[in-house]
Amino acid sequence: METMMGLVIRESDSQWEGWADPVIGAKSPVRWKLLITGDRTPTKGLTIGIAEVPPGVSQLLHHHEPQEAYYVVEGAGTVELEGRALAIGPGSALFIPPNAKHRVINSGTAPLRFVFVFPTDTFEEIQYHYDE
């Protein structure tokens, strides 16, 4: 059994990632850095990363079994969450229940950056399902 260890991960030391599927990537040109995920860090039960939605871009509407939370660091836009449109900006926290359909729309002129959190061991285990 792997031992968990206290650690600090710096965003500047992590690499940007995007969707491996080129069709999804073209429709949803969002990038993210994984910071805490048990397949890379000696951690369990929490997965954390930072995501960036470029200006004018809308994520594809999607859902996943694990619940998720966001904290918006920079930028402004809208989250479509369970069919409602809610304004978000710096300091907005979102709670996304299990299987809730959601997407972020950056309606501003600057990148929209948010921290995402899953109460899971890893990011790898999250199965994304698209709803459009």
Next chain:
Amino acid sequence: METMMGLVIRESDSQWEGWADPVIGAKSPVRWKLLITGDRTPTKGLTIGIAEVPPGVSQLLHHHEPQEAYYVVEGAGTVELEGRALAIGPGSALFIPPNAKHRVINSGTAPLRFVFVFPTDTFEEIQYHYDE
């Protein structure tokens, strides 16, 4: 059984809080806003808030049974984590294992602000234990 609901909580709509115990409050003049916690929001399994450590202030060394993660939004300082001193700044993510002794030291001139996350239903259930 309460139903979970997707929601957005704005930091600007939440109130600052501090330690109710005046002795702890004097030694650790840190303030925080709770954003997602199941005793106030229809949520489970994730507790999220934003904390602010004033310049020159050191948190009391402490631990709690649930593990925790931070994401530093603003400011610079040090985290003492399991006996090691680690530099933190904007974009630093921390993983704090169950019962790991930790504290944040703001060695800068601006407030040090970080998002804290517990994989728990509520903040209320976290029992803080002090190690100094």
